[in-house]
Each structure stands twice: as C-alpha cells, then as structure tokens.
Amino acid sequence: MKNYLSNSRLNLATNSLDWVMGHTIKQSLSLKDAVPLDGIQQLAVPEKPIETLYIHIPFCHTLCRFCSFHKIKFNEGVAKTYFKALRQEIRTVIAQGYRFNRVYIGGGTTTILEDELIKTIELIKSITTIREVSCESDPIYFKEGNPHLLKGLVDRMSIGVQSFDDKILKASGRFEKFGSGLQQAEYVSRAIEVIPTVNLDMMYGFKMQTPETVANDLAQTIRLSPDQITTYPLTVGIGQNRKKAGCLAGQPEELWPQFLAVKEALAERYIMEFPWTFSRNFGQPVENKYVLDGEDCFGVGSGAFGRFGEQFRISSFDIPDYIERIQSNQTGTSYTKPLDNKALLQHHLMMMMGHGLLDNAQFKAHTGKTLWQAFPLEMSYLISAGALNKQGSNYVTTPAGQFIGLKMFSGFLAGMDFLREQARELPLSMKSDSEASANNSIANETKTDSGIIV
Ligand SMILES: C[S@@+](CC[C@H](N)C(=O)[O-])C[C@H]1O[C@@H](n2cnc3c(N)ncnc32)[C@H](O)[C@@H]1O
Ligand code: SF4
Known part of the structure; x- marks a missing residue:
C-alpha cells in the first residue's frame, strides 16, 4: 500500500x-528572436579553449521511427560534397583562432563513409592538439566496415543498439537494417575488441517493454562488458515527432518501474554517473565525458548546435544551403540566439x-x-x-x-527536438534565385522515402 x-x-x-x-x-x-548571421561576419573568438568541437554527420541508410535527430537518407554524391565542405569549415574555424579540448562526431551515422570520416579526423589531428575523439555509430558498421582503420583515430565510440529484443527492433525499423539482437551483440563485441572506450546506447519506455524485458536487455548488454552504457528513456518530443515516436511509447507511469529495473540490473557492475549514464566499475577507470555535460560546445556541419557563454549558435539545417555557405566562404553558423x-x-x-x-x-x-x-x-x-x-x-x-x-x-531532449523543428523553418540566408535552383537539384536528391527532408 x-x-x-x-x-x-x-x-x-x-x-x-x-x-x-x-x-x-x-x-x-x-527561435523567434534568432538573429541571422550574414556574409562573412565573425563572432568573437574566446581566449580559452572551448571544451568540445561538435561535428554533425546528417546521413543514415534508413530512418528509425523514433528518431528526430537531423538526418536525411544517404546519397553518396551529396555526402561526399558535404564532407568536403565540413573539412573546409573546420579549417576556417581553426584558422580563426578557435581552440578545443576534444571532438564529438555525432549523427546521423558518422561511419557512413568511412574514408571521409578518416580524412576528417586526420585533418583535425593535423591542425589541432585535441586530446580525445568520440564518434557515434550504428552496429552494422562493425560487420560491414573496417573498424581497425579507426585505430589511433577514435578514442571513444558510442554505438546505438537500443534493444536486443527482436520485437522492439522490428517495431522501431532497426531489425531489417541492423539484424537481430543476437547478430548485433556479435557486431558490438567486435567493436569492443578494437575501440579503446565503447558506450552502448539502450532505450526503454517502448510500448511492449516491461521491467522484466528491460532487465533482460541490460543483462545481455552487461555480458558484452562495454565501458559505458547510456539508457535513454524514449522521448516523444513536444512537436511533430510526438506523433511518430508517440505510437511506439508506453504509458508515462510505466517509466518509473522500468527506471528501477535499469538501476537494479546495472547496480553490481556499473556506477550510475547520471540517471541515464553508467560506467563499468571493473578494469581500468573509465574517463567520463558526455557531450551534454553542460560545458561549452562549438558546432560545425549542417544541423549542429553550439553554445558558449550566453549565446546559442545554429548551423544551417538545409544541407544544400550549408554546402553553399561554406563554398562561398560564409560561416556554417547561420543564426545565433541569446540565451536568457x-x-x-x-x-x-x-x-x-x-x-x-x-x-x-x-x-x-x-x-x-x-x-x-x-x-x-x-x-x-x-x-x-x-x-x-x-x-x-x-x-x-x-x-x-x-x-x-x-x-x-x-525534457532537455524534447527541447532539442523543438529547436530542430524550428531551425528547419528558419529562412535560408544564402539563397539567391540562381543558387536556389542549383540547391533544389541537390535537395531533390536528399529527400527521404516519404519525400520529406528530416
Ligand atoms: C542520433 S543516434 C546516433 C547513433 C546511430 N545512428 C544509431 O542509431 O545506431 C544517438 C542515440 O540517440 C538515441 N535516440 C534517438 N532518438 C531518441 C528518442 N526519440 N528518445 C530517446 N533517445 C533517442 C538513441 O539511443 C541513439 O542511439
Ligand atoms: S537512431 Fe541512428 S540510425 Fe536511426 S535514424 Fe536516428 S541517427 Fe539514424
């Protein structure tokens, strides 16, 4: 009682x-008070290094039903042009005097063009003194790619598994593209052999999950002994994503017993750093750095956010517009917003x-x-x-x-969703008529199955 x-x-x-x-x-x-950044207008460069350079890779082979991150369906030509523009933006930012302690490459799927990713990390290492590179990946890369090529380049890899339960993988659209739970466990174990620090992303709060199935999922995760485990509660957002992810979500009151199941399942072998991130308590100590630990961050690439001081920066969410901005020596950041x-x-x-x-x-x-x-x-x-x-x-x-x-x-994740939704609607500052028609041809290539750029 x-x-x-x-x-x-x-x-x-x-x-x-x-x-x-x-x-x-x-x-x-x-974003009603967002201010467009025109021309080659530069913002003040801080004297101290900014903690994180965040790099966004907005491409995925197919799109998961719950995900509202900025990404489009993969197109090799567009992705290659994008990576080239990205490297140009990184060179410019470093030449302007920005300094960083570490790099976080997020997506989308950062490993989608392995050679382009490698070139980009090699460039960063050749022109900066950053001490750590983190990347996000899907599990299938460790079956189809050549992860040994990332040795010495990637220090930490965060791999999205979400669940080893085939029912959930099927419902979220991940079974067909990444394989069954058993197969994914095999791919992840290959990653753990090659990459110094591996984090596995798991999710709960799906309709068909119970505290027991969450505990089973985590028991399977622990058997792989990753360095870190992130347990995301399925977030349905407050805008358009609400409908899409909402169909998959369980009742709000089911989350509390599932959270208790997460804690109990991990208690023996993992330390709770935050209620959503856990580090193993055996072997070498794990260095804990998450992109969201409240420190300053500078974002490059289409759809990246950055924040330092009291200013929020938003890069163009329109991939052709982003490429166009960089090719004509504009900043990738297209809007700023004062944060109260x-x-x-x-x-x-x-x-x-x-x-x-x-x-x-x-x-x-x-x-x-x-x-x-x-x-x-x-x-x-x-x-x-x-x-x-x-x-x-x-x-x-x-x-x-x-x-x-x-x-x-x-709520923070929902806030990021809300920002992304508004950022997609911001007027494109770059487009003249001739550019607009050139961009439209790329935009047509970057539409998803449903014809919507996400
Ligand atoms: C942007 S994804 C990148 C990882 C990689 N593309 C993959 O899916 O394997 C990073 C993580 O965000 C989490 N995520 C995505 N959508 C979410 C949502 N609606 N609620 C909570 N977590 C979410 C997932 O755990 C995912 O692994
Ligand atoms: S969860 Fe990962 S693979 Fe799925 S759509 Fe989002 S970024 Fe792409």
Whole structure:
C-alpha cells in the first residue's frame, strides 16, 4: 500500500513536471528572436579553449521511427560534397583562432563513409592538439566496415543498439537494417575488441517493454562488458515527432518501474554517473565525458548546435544551403540566439539533479545566488515530491529525485527536438534565385522515402 501511495504521488509530481517543462521549453527555446548571421561576419573568438568541437554527420541508410535527430537518407554524391565542405569549415574555424579540448562526431551515422570520416579526423589531428575523439555509430558498421582503420583515430565510440529484443527492433525499423539482437551483440563485441572506450546506447519506455524485458536487455548488454552504457528513456518530443515516436511509447507511469529495473540490473557492475549514464566499475577507470555535460560546445556541419557563454549558435539545417555557405566562404553558423539567464540556470539545475548533489556553496560561487534564491518554486516542488534530502547546507537526490532528474533530461531532449523543428523553418540566408535552383537539384536528391527532408 505504501509503495502504491508513493508511486501515485511520484506520478502526479512527474506529470505536472512534464507540463511545466513543455511550457518552459516553448518559452526559453523559441527561435523567434534568432538573429541571422550574414556574409562573412565573425563572432568573437574566446581566449580559452572551448571544451568540445561538435561535428554533425546528417546521413543514415534508413530512418528509425523514433528518431528526430537531423538526418536525411544517404546519397553518396551529396555526402561526399558535404564532407568536403565540413573539412573546409573546420579549417576556417581553426584558422580563426578557435581552440578545443576534444571532438564529438555525432549523427546521423558518422561511419557512413568511412574514408571521409578518416580524412576528417586526420585533418583535425593535423591542425589541432585535441586530446580525445568520440564518434557515434550504428552496429552494422562493425560487420560491414573496417573498424581497425579507426585505430589511433577514435578514442571513444558510442554505438546505438537500443534493444536486443527482436520485437522492439522490428517495431522501431532497426531489425531489417541492423539484424537481430543476437547478430548485433556479435557486431558490438567486435567493436569492443578494437575501440579503446565503447558506450552502448539502450532505450526503454517502448510500448511492449516491461521491467522484466528491460532487465533482460541490460543483462545481455552487461555480458558484452562495454565501458559505458547510456539508457535513454524514449522521448516523444513536444512537436511533430510526438506523433511518430508517440505510437511506439508506453504509458508515462510505466517509466518509473522500468527506471528501477535499469538501476537494479546495472547496480553490481556499473556506477550510475547520471540517471541515464553508467560506467563499468571493473578494469581500468573509465574517463567520463558526455557531450551534454553542460560545458561549452562549438558546432560545425549542417544541423549542429553550439553554445558558449550566453549565446546559442545554429548551423544551417538545409544541407544544400550549408554546402553553399561554406563554398562561398560564409560561416556554417547561420543564426545565433541569446540565451536568457533563466534557461542557463534551468540547465544547471538539471545537471545537478543528474549528478545527485545540489551543492549550495558551489552553486553560489558559480551564480552569486543560493539554490533557494535561484529556484524558489523548483526547490519547493522537489522537496514536496520527495526528490531531495537535506545534508548540511546541500541536498542529495533520493531515488525519486534521480527519476525526476531523468525526466528533466528527457525534457532537455524534447527541447532539442523543438529547436530542430524550428531551425528547419528558419529562412535560408544564402539563397539567391540562381543558387536556389542549383540547391533544389541537390535537395531533390536528399529527400527521404516519404519525400520529406528530416
Ligand atoms: C542520433 S543516434 C546516433 C547513433 C546511430 N545512428 C544509431 O542509431 O545506431 C544517438 C542515440 O540517440 C538515441 N535516440 C534517438 N532518438 C531518441 C528518442 N526519440 N528518445 C530517446 N533517445 C533517442 C538513441 O539511443 C541513439 O542511439
Ligand atoms: S537512431 Fe541512428 S540510425 Fe536511426 S535514424 Fe536516428 S541517427 Fe539514424
């Protein structure tokens, strides 16, 4: 009975959180105030290195039903031209004086043209002193590609598995292209032999999942001993993706028992870094760096976002427009958006909830405010939802608080979806009439099966 009551209280609390986050996202991430960047206008280059150079590769062979990341159906000609433009943008950014500590190559499918990926990483290594390269890949690359060629170039590979359950793979459109769960386990084990640090992306919150099937999926994952496991709650977004991913999603109240199943399944061999990322607790210590750890990031490539200081930067989401901008020596960033302090603080709160510790002194040193001054409503909500325990002048998260942190993370993913949806609608700053007709011919080649550029 006690368990039932606390579950219903938590469900009430997280339902109202979903509602508030939807509103907050629509307000603070609206691109109505985005400012176009024209010509070769340059933005101030920071003196200190920016933590991450994010590189986006927007191509996939076929598209998964739940995914709202920026990608189009693969076309070799367009992808080759794209990679060339990308390298030109990277050269320009480095020549302008930007410095980075590490590189994260995300997609889409970054390994879709292995030789182009290799050329791009080799270029970066030859003109920068970055200390780590992370990449995302699908599992089939480790069957069909030559991953040994990435030795010495890629330090960390994040591979999307999502589930080893063939029913889920079929429902999400991944079985046909990446094979059965058993086959994918075999491909992933090849990756683990070659790449120094491997992360496996797993997902839960699908309609046909239960705590038991989630636990089975993770038992299979653990047998492969990856360095890290990311467990994404299926996010349905707040815009158009809602319908597509929503058809696959289970009921919101099913997520809490599945989250508990994730924690229990991983508890013995993995440490929870955030409620959505786990690192193995055996062997060599794992260096933990995730693209979303709140540090500054500069994005290159079509559909990349970047943020440093109080500014958000958006690169053109139209691939022909992006290529055209780079070929005519324009910046890949086509819009900037000022970020208000409230949005930055909300992000900070999500990261603290994720870490499991709200450290008052550290927060004050960083922002000049105490937790209660910065978040009077949020703190009252978190305390009444049983999410925090007081420890001296700090607060630590309870399991309910970890779950609320996870829901905040899902809200963050939904916010990124919302940004992508708006960014696709922003006017293209580059197009003159003749360029528009040239671009249309590439655009026609980049349509998906359904004829929509995603
Ligand atoms: C952009 S994908 C790139 C990885 C690679 N293309 C693949 O699918 O194997 C990165 C990860 O985002 C996660 N993801 C994609 N759509 C999601 C959604 N709607 N909700 C939660 N996670 C999602 C998946 O776990 C996926 O592996
Ligand atoms: S999940 Fe990966 S493979 Fe599937 S559409 Fe998204 S980026 Fe492409």
